[in-house]
Amino acid sequence: MQSRIASILGLKYQPVVLLWSDDKPEQAVEFKPGRWGCVMFSFAAAAKGRQAVFARETYGCWGGGVGLGFGNRYLDFPGGEECFHYFLSCGNKHFEPGKSVAEHLKGPGMEEFCDDFLEGERYLKGPEEVRAFVKNLPIVDIPASYVVLKPLALVKEDEVPKTITFLVNPDQLSALVVLASYGRRTCDNVTMPFAAGCQTIGILSYAEGKRDEPRAVVGLTDISARKNVRKLLDHDLLSFSMPLNLFEEMENNVDESFLFRTTWKSMVG
Template identity: 45%
Template structure:
């Protein structure tokens, strides 16, 4: 597919389309059924860096946070996510094998389990209507593909451009959100934005436990596909055509 926006950004990592479908991909990366240790964020990075399609269903989504982030409903269930995200639980850790040390200490993203539970309750949990979620790298997209979301991997300059362009024809200064979540859960927030008349772009990959999957300069910017199309239509004549942006490109 051709895109003036993608060309103008000069990305080092290619964007990834999130596609919802009932058709199982013929080939692609996927977790074995029952693999609770699989990381959806790592698959997203692989789709971008290695140009590999990846796919998931309700039996192959990896960890509970990944299943929730992909839109397979609330997959936390009885998993003590409130303890994991906060101060830990040593009794539970003894039953968790290799994940035990992390549970014992907790990730300390929230002050205590009660605050962490408030975060869980704030998630825009959804159950998508399709069987599969597919990550498809930009260079493999065809005109027949209908993405639900687009995920960009960007540095500070590129993120700045996307933030500015998101509000280019709106003037609301309310076109961006940056919620905390697991590294893959910008997808979940992206779904929620896609239901709005004026969706926002979602800045993400703030999950400290997964930041090592990317270099220190990179974050994600996730947009519903209809917002991507809106931004695409606004590239011509915008600041992306000016010498100021071209000057910034020289240092990327």
């Protein structure tokens, strides 16, 4: 499977496909069961030509399990979903149940997580804001055993991508925003939500695929995800994720679009 858009834009990294499967691919990168890992580590590996696979025991972190579509894994967070509400916001140090949980989290390699657990990541103001954030996520438990990330070029004829993600710089992002609206009569065809990096390539894009006019989802605005991949990818990149139906729409609109006109050519010349 190929992308004319990716070729014309001159993407540095390969487009990454996310698909569901009941068959586990061979020689794919996978986290060990129960071990922490960021989904975006594996996403970066796929952008560089590898395959990665996730199961309900190997999704890496609670947000990653949610983002990939393995149900509400925030329920499995230490202390449960309530402690997660404090973790993402103001911290558990003044929340008595959370303080008790923190006493059992100490150990080698846990220092940073324990600090965030007690002091909070502070991405949202308070636990009520986090509760609303989780409530509004399109959490789903997918009807498949595995989620697979792979380069677009490695997709087989019998495989059906759920999402396709480009890694883009500001100029390339601008082109994609324009192309997403090329055949539409609306101007809100791209969204940039507050969400984890894995959620923008996963459940948020799954949800867009169900719309009559699906939107693209811009991601890698997640500060934690950016920190995790900063040694693996360029620093000026964002992700641009499309459900398959939008990807096909945009690919079909390439030939008559601005991509062959002088303004765009001057941007890449």
